[in-house]
Amino acid sequence: MSDRYLNFVNSGVGGWVAGALGLPRPAPLQRRAEAGAGIVGPCLLGGSGDGPMAAVLAGLMEASGHGLHAEWSPDARYGALVFDASDCARVQAAKGLYGFFHQAVRSVAEHGRIVVIGTPPELMADAEGEAVQRGLEGVVRSLAKEVRRNIGVHMLYVAPGAEAAAESTLAFLLSPRSAYVSGQSIRVAAPVETGEPGAGHTGRKVLVTGASRGIGEAITCLFASEGAQVTALDVAATADGLCALSEELGVDSLALDITASDAAATLLADARKRGGYDVVIHNAGITRDRTVARMEPAEWDSVMAVNLSAPLAITQTLIEGGGMRRNGRIVAVSSLSGVAGNMGQTNYALSKAAWIGAVRRLASQSASSGLTVNAVAPGFIETRMTAAIPFAIREAGRRMNSMGQGGSPVDVAETIAWLAHPASGGVNGQVVRVCGQSLLGA
Ligand SMILES: NC(=O)c1ccc[n+]([C@@H]2O[C@H](COP(=O)([O-])OP(=O)(O)OC[C@H]3O[C@@H](n4cnc5c(N)ncnc54)[C@H](O)[C@@H]3O)[C@@H](O)[C@H]2O)c1
Structure with a gap:
């Protein structure tokens, strides 16, 4: 819309x-369509400029033909500001952020990026260190609200030794692929499996549910354009849309209701036929909105079945039945409604908040095989689902974020493509919001 x-x-x-x-x-x-998929530059680096992340950043900038600068120049325009605060353990030392951003924040170009790099707070040696590292999130979220001009601002916590594994995440955050993501705090740990540095989605077996339209269609298009072998699943009633996708993109289509009693077994058989799925994206979802006092039992049940019980059962069956390949990826589409709650959505919010718990548990259960399980939580995305919202509520949803607009399905697809990348194994059990830094649930 x-x-x-x-x-x-x-x-x-x-x-x-x-x-x-x-x-x-x-x-x-x-976005990628206007500005390409590469990273923005040049980059000004502040903080501990000789830390291990500086080498990763330097490699990214060099590969993209951008300069990396340690000295601020008042006449320069920077595509990116990066501050490495990973050794920041004292309140006094945190003033380095103030000095850096006080001087440089006006030098970031429109559509630029700001990233603060930290150490996971719980790994710091004492309470002051943990407090200061956790406090960096406050700086990032506030800066994201101050800079506006479509500049994304992020916190990236990198565990010691996981610096190389953080490259795919840093590259995503510094690129137009993350256009509608801002104010996020992302953690990278040392991965069990290290993906090939240059590897992409080519040849990977990807299952997308709810693929015939909206966000699912965008996910299918993006993975297909990157050379993945996609199975596009949707209910039989969407056969026309699935057929059109299949013809246009050469993807396999699968008409299946994920709530059918044999859906998990059917998908396990399909996965085995393909040698296992590399990536499963649980995107299919429905809303049946009504205040809890007026809600019919069937409205509660159908939302639970499609959004939660079915994808959970499919996930368990695929993991336990050997349907996922090593270094596999599962990404669920949660929602900001699950983070912040929403009037008339007790059923939907339960089903979406539940994925925040599910990814944490599944991530720790399956880590030894290199499998990661993450979720994205879209805010207001322009699709048929949001077109059906009454005008006044729709306008509020669109504008109440730092970008002043709704996102596009491709913004969700890009975020999923990063989480599902073979080199993103260090990101596990996390929920990343795709909401332009919505004021809700912030
Ligand atoms: N649009 C938004 O702003 C927004 C925000 C947050 C989260 N989400 C989530 O993103 C996902 C996609 O949303 P969308 O806006 O593209 O919705 P949409 O209604 O356009 O698409 C959902 C797709 O899921 C399919 N589906 C529904 N029930 C199914 C079933 N039982 N088996 C198989 N497929 C089924 C539908 O046929 C449809 O193609 C959903 O999980 C939704 O909850 C959307």
Whole structure:
């Protein structure tokens, strides 16, 4: 669905009207389609510039033909600011962030990126160290609200020894692929399996549920465009959409209701036929919104069945039945409603918040095989699901975030593609919001 306000204020007349009336003027995001998939630059690096992450950053910048600078220049425009605070253990030392950002924050280009690198707080030697490292998240979330101009700001906690494994995450955060992700705190630990540095999704066996339209269609398109062998699953009623996708992208289609009693067994058989899935994306989902006092039992049950019971059962069956290959990836599509709750969504919010618990447990249970289990929590994404929301609530959902607009299905797909990447094995059991730093549940 198109965002008429965004289009209007970015037109000649609309821009003038908005300026005269003092209305907010969100600018269109620059995604891969507009700005390519590579990382932004040049980069200004502050903090402990000779730490192990500096070498990873230098490699990324060099590979992209961007400069990496240690000295701020008042005349320069930077695509990225990175502050390495990983050795910051004292309140006094944290003032280094103030000095760096006080000087440099106005030098970040529109659509640029800011990343603060830290050490997982619980690994610090004492309470002050843990407090300061945890406190960095406050800096990041506040900066993300201050800078606006479509600049994404992130906290990246890297465990000692996991620096090389953090490359795929740093590359994602510093690229247009993360256009609608901001204010997130992401952890990277040493992975069980190290993916090939240059490996991508080519040839990987990927299952996408709810694939015929909306976010599922965008996920299918993105993985297919990166050379993955995708199985696009949806209910039989969507056969036309599935057929069109299959013809256009050359993906395999599978008409299956994931709540059918034999769905998990059918998928395990399909996985075995293919030598196992590398990636499973639980995207299929439904809403049956009504306040709890008015909700019918069937509305509660159907949401639980599609959003939670079925994908949980499929996950268990695939893991226990050998349906996932080594270094596999499972990504569930949760929701901001699961993080913050939402009026009329007790059923939906339970099913989506449940995935926050599920990924934590599944991640720790399956880590020895290199399998990672993560979730994305989209905020307001422009799809049929959100087009059905009443106008006033829809407008509030769209604007109440640091980007001043709704996201696109491709923003969710890009985030899933990063989590599912063979080199992202250090990211496990996490929930990453794709919400333009929504004010809800922040
Ligand atoms: N659009 C948003 O703003 C938003 C925000 C947060 C989370 N989400 C989540 O993202 C996912 C995709 O949402 P969307 O907006 O693209 O929705 P959508 O309604 O456009 O697509 C959902 C797809 O799931 C399929 N599906 C439903 N029940 C199924 C079943 N039993 N078996 C197989 N497939 C089934 C549908 O046929 C449909 O193709 C959902 O899990 C949704 O909860 C969406």
